Amino acid sequence: MGLTELAIKQAKPHTEKRIYLSDGRGLLLEIRPNGVKSWIVRYFVEGKEKRKHIGEFPQIPIREAREITLRIKGQAKNGDIENLSESQEIKRVIFRDIVNEWFETRIKPVMSKRHIDNTLMRMKKHIIPALGDMEVERIKPSTVLELCRTIEARGTIYTAQRVKQMIGQIFKFAIATDKAENDPTTSLIGALQPKKEKHYAAIIEQREIAHLMKKIHAYPYGVVRIALIFSALTFCRPGEIRHAEWSEIDVDKKEWKIPAEKMKMKKTHIVPLPTQAIELLNELSPMTKRAGKWLFPSSRMDGRPMSENTIRVALRTMGYSNDEMTAHGFRAMASTTLNEQGWTPDIIERQLAHSEGNSVRSAYNHAEYLPERRKMMQHWADFLYGLISM
Numbered sequence: 001m002g003l004t005e006l007a008i009k010q011a012k013p014h015t016e017k018r019i020y021l022s023d024g025r026g027l028l029l030e031i032r033p034n035g036v037k038s039w040i041v042r043y044f045v046e047g048k049e050k051r052k053h054i055g056e057f058p059q060i061p062i063r064e065a066r067e068i069t070l071r072i073k074g075q076a077k078n079g080d081i082e083n084l085s086e087s088q089e090i091k092r093v094i095f096r097d098i099v100n101e102w103f104e105t106r107i108k109p110v111m112s113k114r115h116i117d118n119t120l121m122r123m124k125k126h127i128i129p130a131l132g133d134m135e136v137e138r139i140k141p142s143t144v145l146e147l148c149r150t151i152e153a154r155g156t157i158y159t160a161q162r163v164k165q166m167i168g169q170i171f172k173f174a175i176a177t178d179k180a181e182n183d184p185t186t187s188l189i190g191a192l193q194p195k196k197e198k199h200y201a202a203i204i205e206q207r208e209i210a211h212l213m214k215k216i217h218a219y220p221y222g223v224v225r226i227a228l229i230f231s232a233l234t235f236c237r238p239g240e241i242r243h244a245e246w247s248e249i250d251v252d253k254k255e256w257k258i259p260a261e262k263m264k265m266k267k268t269h270i271v272p273l274p275t276q277a278i279e280l281l282n283e284l285s286p287m288t289k290r291a292g293k294w295l296f297p298s299s300r301m302d303g304r305p306m307s308e309n310t311i312r313v314a315l316r317t318m319g320y321s322n323d324e325m326t327a328h329g330f331r332a333m334a335s336t337t338l339n340e341q342g343w344t345p346d347i348i349e350r351q352l353a354h355s356e357g358n359s360v361r362s363a364y365n366h367a368e369y370l371p372e373r374r375k376m377m378q379h380w381a382d383f384l385y386g387l388i389s390m
Helices: 005-010 062-077 095-107 113-131 141-152 157-176 184-188 206-217 222-234 238-242 275-291 310-317 329-340 345-352 370-388
Strands: 019-024 027-031 037-045 048-057 255-258 269-272
Touching: 019 062, 027 048, 027 062, 037 062, 048 062, 095 113, 095 157, 113 141, 113 157, 141 157, 141 184, 157 184, 206 222, 206 329, 206 370, 222 238, 222 275, 222 310, 222 329, 222 370, 269 370, 275 370, 329 345, 329 370, 345 370
Parallel strands: none
Antiparallel strands: 019 027, 027 037, 037 048, 255 269
16 A cells, blocks of 8 residues: 555654655655655666655655656666656646636636636635645645635635635646645635625515515606516516616517526526516617617616616615615515415526536526416516505
């Protein structure tokens, strides 16, 4: 059985002489009385044993020492051992290269623009400046912990957690591509401050929902009023509402088909539109369709969609604080109510476009449960409009 990183670290020197531990296949670890641990390769030339020092541990980790050993023995067999140079030895793997490869192959092709931008920001601001120039094998749990605690000290607990998670993902990628042996983040479970769960304020009591819908229907500004009702009817994410385009609406099919690149999980999403939503769009069409591609354009008519603050300001104008109701709260309002009304959780979750924990189940067809979702969305619209007359 070969040596392990732990066994090497725990090996103690002899007080008077050098000792040698064998990893097998000609690789020895020399431990000097002063505690220095060096790698030595044993090989044979014309039947005579020769030895070559290839570096010290931990500067050269065990995996790299084994690779160098195979290279040296191969050259010895070919009679070329004396020509072994530094440039011929195994190239060190630099963490920056792994980070970039992971980003280009695992993030950019499949994630949403927002996720890509956030990942790139954390890479450039935190990970690469601190770890980018280090050799992969030299990054230890303590190295990652020091970085994350530095981020924590600034009061950004969530960012520290996300950076640790990203580093773990990068190391898992490195292990899968044979560029690393261990993930240092696995030892850091519980080492950081727990992140605070983010809960969006939402109204979920039926009487309060009725009060909210009445206020929305009485809101004086046409486009914003329609955006508020459309948010309640479809319970899509605020960003999806703001970036909705007329070209994505099929009035005949009564569908809003959101392209994958706009969705958080990079999967096309179909939103069945109830009759009330179609009526709203017919009302909205003469207001905004000629102005450009957006259902809800900026009031400045500068080619941009509605500001992310517009819905928030409208809710504040109606008397709702940030602790009572938010633009994102329409999702929780619908989810909670529909679950209480007995609709199948899988149908609700699919309409919310939530990701599955199981990667196989998450690769769903965007039309899954569509007949059931059409019925649920029409029921939801009828329920909301029924509350207005209460």
